[in-house]
Amino acid sequence: MQLQDKVILLTGADGGIGSTIAKQLHQQGCQLIITGRSEEPLNQLNQEMQGHHHVVVADLSHANDRQGLFDRVQKLGGIDGLINNAGLSEFTFVEQQDTQYLETLLTVNILAPMVLCQLFIPMLKQKSESFILNMGSSFGSIGYAGFSAYCSSKFAIRGYTETLRRELADSPIQIMYLAPRATKTPINSPEVIAMNKALGNHMDEPEQVAQTLITMLKKNQQTVYMGWPEKLFVKINSIFPKLVDHALRSKLSIIRNCATKP
Numbered sequence: 001m002q003l004q005d006k007v008i009l010l011t012g013a014d015g016g017i018g019s020t021i022a023k024q025l026h027q028q029g030c031q032l033i034i035t036g037r038s039e040e041p042l043n044q045l046n047q048e049m050q051g052h053h054h055v056v057v058a059d060l061s062h063a064n065d066r067q068g069l070f071d072r073v074q075k076l077g078g079i080d081g082l083i084n085n086a087g088l089s090e091f092t093f094v095e096q097q098d099t100q101y102l103e104t105l106l107t108v109n110i111l112a113p114m115v116l117c118q119l120f121i122p123m124l125k126q127k128s129e130s131f132i133l134n135m136g137s138s139f140g141s142i143g144y145a146g147f148s149a150y151c152s153s154k155f156a157i158r159g160y161t162e163t164l165r166r167e168l169a170d171s172p173i174q175i176m177y178l179a180p181r182a183t184k185t186p187i188n189s190p191e192v193i194a195m196n197k198a199l200g201n202h203m204d205e206p207e208q209v210a211q212t213l214i215t216m217l218k219k220n221q222q223t224v225y226m227g228w229p230e231k232l233f234v235k236i237n238s239i240f241p242k243l244v245d246h247a248l249r250s251k252l253s254i255i256r257n258c259a260t261k262p
C-alpha cells in the first residue's frame, strides 16, 4: 500500500505506542486525525509533527463521543484508514476485579473498535485502497493468569478481525491485525514490569511496534505477531494448550505475588 497522502484515523494517539505510530506515519507523508481523551497531549503531539494534522478529543467509552468522532471525521473529508489502537489493561486476579472497570475495559478494547469499524466501513468501501488495522496482543492468543479481562478483550478483537476480513473479502478494504508482545509503555503498571522482570519476559520499545505496523501497511500483511518466543507460544498454545498450562502453572506463584491487590 502506498502511504503517501493517505488520511488515517488513529485512536489512542497520545499513548506510548500510538504517539510513535503517529510520528512514523507522519514521516511517511500521511495526513492524520489523532484522537484520545485529552486535548493537551494531542496538541503537543501535533506540534511535534509541525501541526500538520487534526486533533479530535473523544472518550471511546461513551457512545456519544464515538458518534461525534465519526461525524467530525466525515466533516473533515473522510479517511482511507482506521487504526484501532486505544486500549486499557489491568493486572488483577478475577476475584479482585472491579466490575465497573471491567465494563470500561471491555467497552474501550472491544466494543469501541467494533462500533468504529461499523461506522467507517461504508466510507472505506468507497476508496480504491483502504484499510482497518486492529491492535491485538500476544495475550489475544494466550490466556495469561492475572489478565483475564485484557486477554478476553484481545481474544475478541482477534476473532472480530478474522470475521471482518472474511466478510469484507470482496471489498477494497484490507483488514489487518497486529499482535505486539509486552512493550515499554504506560499501559504496563509497575506490577506488570516487576512480573516481566521476575519471569525474564522481554519488553519491546514502542518504536519497534510502530515500525512493524508501517511495514505491515506497506506490504499489505494481514496478520503479524511480534517477538520470540511469544510467537512460538502462540502456536504451541493453539495446538498443545496443556504444554502452556504446565509452563504457566510453574510461574503462577510469581505472577500472583506481582498482581495488583485491592
Ligand SMILES: NC(=O)c1ccc[n+]([C@@H]2O[C@H](COP(=O)([O-])OP(=O)(O)OC[C@H]3O[C@@H](n4cnc5c(N)ncnc54)[C@H](OP(=O)(O)O)[C@@H]3O)[C@@H](O)[C@H]2O)c1
Residues within 6 Å of the ligand: 011, 012, 013, 014, 015, 016, 017, 018, 035, 036, 037, 038, 058, 059, 060, 061, 084, 085, 086, 087, 088, 108, 135, 136, 137, 138, 179, 180, 181, 182, 183, 184, 185, 186, 187, 188
Ligand atoms: N504496551 C504493551 O505491552 C502492549 C502489548 C500488546 C498490545 N498493546 C496494545 O497497544 C495499544 C496501545 O497501548 P499502549 O501500550 O500504547 O498503552 P498506553 O500508552 O496506555 O496508551 C493507551 C491509549 O489508549 C487511550 N485510551 C484509553 N482509554 C480510552 C478511552 N476511554 N477513550 C479514548 N482513548 C482511550 C489512552 O488515552 P489516555 O491518554 O486518555 O488514557 C492512550 O492514548 C493497546 O491496544 C494495547 O492493548 C500494548
